Amino acid sequence: MRNFVQQSYADQGEGSPGSLYLVATPIGNLEDMTYRAVRILQECDIIAAEDTRQSRKLLTHFEIPAKPLFSYHEHNKAASGPEIIRYIIEGKNVALVSDAGLPAISDPGSDLVSLAIEAGISVIPIPGANAALSALIVSGLPTERFTFIGFLPRERKDIVQQLQALQSAQGTLLFYESPHRVKKTLEILQEVLGNRKVTLARELTKRYEEFLRGSISECLDWLTEHPPLGEYCLVVEAGSAEEELKEKNAWWQELSLQEHVEHYERGGLSRKDAMKKTAGDRGVSKRDIYNALLTES
Numbered sequence: 001m002r003n004f005v006q007q008s009y010a011d012q013g014e015g016s017p018g019s020l021y022l023v024a025t026p027i028g029n030l031e032d033m034t035y036r037a038v039r040i041l042q043e044c045d046i047i048a049a050e051d052t053r054q055s056r057k058l059l060t061h062f063e064i065p066a067k068p069l070f071s072y073h074e075h076n077k078a079a080s081g082p083e084i085i086r087y088i089i090e091g092k093n094v095a096l097v098s099d100a101g102l103p104a105i106s107d108p109g110s111d112l113v114s115l116a117i118e119a120g121i122s123v124i125p126i127p128g129a130n131a132a133l134s135a136l137i138v139s140g141l142p143t144e145r146f147t148f149i150g151f152l153p154r155e156r157k158d159i160v161q162q163l164q165a166l167q168s169a170q171g172t173l174l175f176y177e178s179p180h181r182v183k184k185t186l187e188i189l190q191e192v193l194g195n196r197k198v199t200l201a202r203e204l205t206k207r208y209e210e211f212l213r214g215s216i217s218e219c220l221d222w223l224t225e226h227p228p229l230g231e232y233c234l235v236v237e238a239g240s241a242e243e244e245l246k247e248k249n250a251w252w253q254e255l256s257l258q259e260h261v262e263h264y265e266r267g268g269l270s271r272k273d274a275m276k277k278t279a280g281d282r283g284v285s286k287r288d289i290y291n292a293l294l295t296e297s
Contacts, residue, residue, distance in 0.1 A: 024128025135233035145171035
């Protein structure tokens with residue numbers, strides 16, 4: 001592993017590479033733009049933007065002088081990424097922004113970060129607003145452990161497969177969803193994860209910001225009467241410890257005691273160790289397993 005100290009913007013010497021700044025932008029309310037973010041956008045040489053039209057509006061609002069704007073998004077990242085890295089190597093400082101919030105979260109910015117790190121370029125975060133964490137802290141659900149999933153796949157079978165892997169996850173789950181898909185997503189969530197508690201946060205930081213808290217079924221009933229509008233963050237209750245244990249033990253539930261022991265023997269364990277492992281799975285003593293097998297034989 002290479003160890004190096006990242007060079008700060010202030011310490012950048014003439015002829016040395018520039019830096020890549022990941023600049024958070026407002027998720028709705030322009031007052032959430034930080035002083036530091038404005039300064040970095042003023043001082044950098046190039047701005048790489050998901051949507052240059054949106055970024056021009058932001059620059060105009062904060063009276064940031066015009067400068068080169070590079071388009072960098074999912075459909076052109078293969079070509080734009082290496083070009084941006086080349087400019088940084090030549091000494092240019094580049095600020096990466098997304099349409100809203102932190103770049104590299106549910107957008108291709110993470111690929112540009114990987115390219116920069118591979119090239120030995122300093123990558124510097126400029127923190128700010130984030131929709132998922134903003135929704136989490138007002139949800140009323142536990143915040144000490146959480147899993148950010150972002151947008152689920154488009155196909156139903158892929159959604160179900162991903163949610164099944166999250167059934168026993170102990171942390172609160174965070175999703176992004178569009179208004180025309182949110183009801184379908186909630187229906188699949190209920191089908192796979194059960195009728196858990198959920199918070200729907202929409203239009204965060206904007207004029208019509210709204211939080212809907214309840215069970216998944218209650219939220220679905222609400223959306224039937226109030227058609228979804230705006231982008232949503234879904235904050236979903238974690239699975240229970242009982243569900244986690246059930247998931248962990250599911251593989252051996254249909255096995256007889258003899259089949260359970262033989263499973264571990266086929267894995268290379270001795271008869272004695274296989275019985276000990278089986279006893280641990282079933283929450284009984286090794287002597288109980290030994291006596292039960294004697295009775296079966």
